[in-house]
Amino acid sequence: MATEDQKARYTAVFKYQDTNGDGHLKWEDWEGPILKYASNLGLSKDSKECQESLARARANFDRLLKDADKDKDGAVSLDEYIAWASHWGKSGEVDAETRKWFDVAFNIYDLNKNGSLSPNEVLVFLSGFSPKITLDDVKEEFKARGLTDSMDLDNFIKLNNDFWGSKTNTGPILSKIV
Secondary structure (H helix, E strand, O other), X not given: OOOHHHHHHHHHHHHHHOOOOOOEEOHHHHHHHHHHHHHHOOOOOOOHHHHHHHXXXXXXXXXXXXXXXXXXXXXXXXXXXXXXXXXXXOOOOOOHHXXXXXXXXXXXXXXXXOOOEOXXXXXXXXXXXXXXXXXXXXXXXXXXXXXOOOEOHHHHHHHHHHHHHOOOOOOOOHHHOO
16 A cells, blocks of 8 residues: 555656646657657657667556556556556565566666666656656765666666655655655
């Protein structure tokens, strides 16, 4: 069962990701920001890099639908999202399928494809949860985790487990979500 702080965090993330404000997450809510991000990088929608990112994001969205869309209407409601998000980070361990999901997400944001995420790349990832998160917040989070200028997949998974599993909204990143 999610704490009130977790429900507030999950609701804030949901509302931020629900780009058209209709109360349901659909593929269009994820596709639009990726296309905007690609455009900001000077990439066209048809570029190889954009198409690869869209394919990876679509695979993750399909996984979200599979896991969270209990009424099978092709969208995820706030209640479904909270129920789905509540399971993340509980044990600190991830199964093979979840690790694959994180690997896909990691590779979407590893823009220079060097096998690690810089603070800027992590900021791009976290900006999908809240526009309030700054590069200084990410650098503070890196420092708190004993990281300097890069984050590997295992630390990315731990960051996500801590984000979803934390019972309170404290810390450099969590305090910026709600």
